[in-house]
Amino acid sequence: MDPLAAIKETFFQECEEQLAELESGLLAMEGGETDSETINAVFRAVHSIKGGAGAFSLEALIRFAHVFETALDEMRSGRLAPTSDVLKIMLRAADVLADLVRAARDGEVADETHSQALADELRGLSPDAASDETESEEDWGDFDFKPLAAAAPATTGQWRVSFRPRADLYAKANETALLLRELGRLGPIDVELDASALPSLADIDPEAAYLAWTVILTADVPEGAVREVFEFVDGDCDLEITAVGEADSSDAPAPEAAPEFDIAALLAKVQDAVAEPAPTPAIVSQPTDEPPADAPARAQVSGPSATAAAPSAGATIRVDLERVDRLIDLVGELVINQAMLSQRVMEAGLARASAVAVGLDELEQLTREIQDSVMAIRAQPVKSVFQRMPRLAREVAAMTGKQVRLVTEGEGTEVDKTVIERLADPLTHMIRNAIDHGLESTEAREAAGKPAEGLVRLSAAHRSGRIVIEVADDGGGINRPRVKAIAIERGLIAADAALSDEETDNLIFLPGFSTASEVSDISGRGVGMDVVRRSIQALGGRISITSRPGKGSTFTMSLPLTLAVLDGMVVSVAGQTLVAPLTAIIETLQPREADVHGIGGGVARVIAVRDSYVPLIDVGAALGYRTDPINPSTGVALLIEGEGGGRAALLVDAIQGQRQVVIKSLEANYRQVPGVAAATILGDGRVALILDIDTIVAVSRGADSLRSETRMAAAG
């Protein structure tokens, strides 16, 4: 790739980071953290975006960022108070800035009217400061050497430059020899050293400046060009630049005759001349007692800043995702290989306590650790997706006219990158729903004695090897009578269906169900909670809802931390080896004949588990391995809990054991098979299918009793 294009890509990546930083900083300020560190971080984010935009001449972005930066600078210097009104404008400005960045990235033309309006609002915040709009763009020409052809009319052929450096000039690491060299680039120079101020050696202060130079420059250039050579040392020297008159110039050697400027000779000459006073650190520090006195002070300065900075200083590297995935793939193969090796050793009849078996145990442990560490590489905090939600909440709040406060918790919770990427859509939808449908209107809230501002809480946490994400609102809760009425009206359930509260709440996950009587433009058309549930399921996750009338609803999603491995229960069914995800299994039981009852003419069976009955599904029959269900007492039942808390018992022939398996996509390698989620390779090298428990339950229920298909699906 063209290096500049690659840098541009980096720039846009960095912009996303800065935008995230900007937003979280502004939100923190809204929450009362108006310390200078936060304000500075916010300022830096906008400043960096502007800097990069300048390098790529992204004009619209530069203009807006500049106005934004000016307002933030006012805030930084304390002239603009970070009130909630000001911060609201800034947050919207951050949104506009994000739009402009994305437009620039995609090569689109951003909506100028929108950014113009906000730019005006920002300018309105600090009327005095916003006047010098173009200054930053105009002023960067001061470093160019003007072409000689552009010489001003008032040039003469010669300049006399009298130059007497002060000690400060050297302290800032400027160098007379270099300035003379620069002058020499303009034309032939004749240099005269004035060493009359040089004291005797004993009186010399090595840090002081004693020398002065007079240079006759023969060049047809304007005074500005000569002055520019001394730009960096302006104020650190006495400088006098005068045009040498015609009369003088005739005395001076003719320009053509001027010797070729010999930089080496000049440098040598100058070095000789300044050898004594030149500030060499070794000479400086030894005679005085400076370093010892100085060192502790420095240590003090760098000490705290170094420790304070340590947490954020964690060195990182950027690695191509493909390489990580390749590594994960290989480690997956290693796990399989290790399992195969174990099995071979067992088959060879070696004793458990033999050295080989013990060594294998250690290998297994190591393999696990390697696998965990490799998975951790792909793990990222959910922050990246949580961060998009405040903006969404603001927009939905504005559209619905509701007041909303979005609180996020557990942003640092880590989960596989793929899971994070695929979380964005369902989360977006759920936050929209929570505000649009979950929260009541401001008037209704006030009438109910609640605060006018609705609260939506988005949280993430690790719980028993999974990540649990909750979206909770303090709205009115699920309106159960209405949900039921709608479900009956749409023919989703029988009019006389007796549903528990939980089952009623779960109706909203049914395909085609939408609680809003008028489809609002916010929650979209035809996209309901069923889509959310399907995307969560596709990630191997589960979603459930709890709701309390008048208090609000909570959606809870439980997701695997990675999509690469799965803790599974390995079972035998009709001579096949299958894997059931361990997370779905509550317990296993040995069915007794007396506990199993046939219903619906004996086709479907239920099993009594303590004080309730759950459907008993023969996995072999459900997958078509056999036509006749086996005698329950010869097999083992896995009591599982499906989506929404519905339970069922899966009947299998035998349990082989519990194992972590590497997931291989069946869809990618073969095709989608109903009832099968994926595949894995077992220790003996054979392929085992991983069960899609929810589909098996739903399908077999539908086959067993078509009459109540939808109702049962809702419950399961």
Add this chain to the structure above:
Amino acid sequence: MSLTILTVDDSRTMREMLRLALSDAGFRVVQAEDGVHGLEVLSGETPHVIVTDINMPRMDGFGFIEEVRSDPRHRGVPILVLTTESDAEKKSRARMAGATGWIVKPFNPVKLVDAIRRVAA
């Protein structure tokens, strides 16, 4: 012998641009992400010129310049300030801290290399 340039900038974009421009010009480039990191790099490097940003987390350009100027080993190194701030106040603060010169962003590679040549012995 090619000159070694230390660049100190918190923006990855800027670091990459500086690296590209400077290595194309034949310089050896070492980089740091902020003032604190810059000082760490200086403990193992002796650059001929330092190019630093002003606005940075942890330790800004002013602080960094002051630290370098108070370090006997590095206080003679020319330091160019690289910043979008073109106002006189920023320049004079940088100079007070001990900056040798400045480059106003956005820079082009020619301007950048030119400025380094002006201060490099």
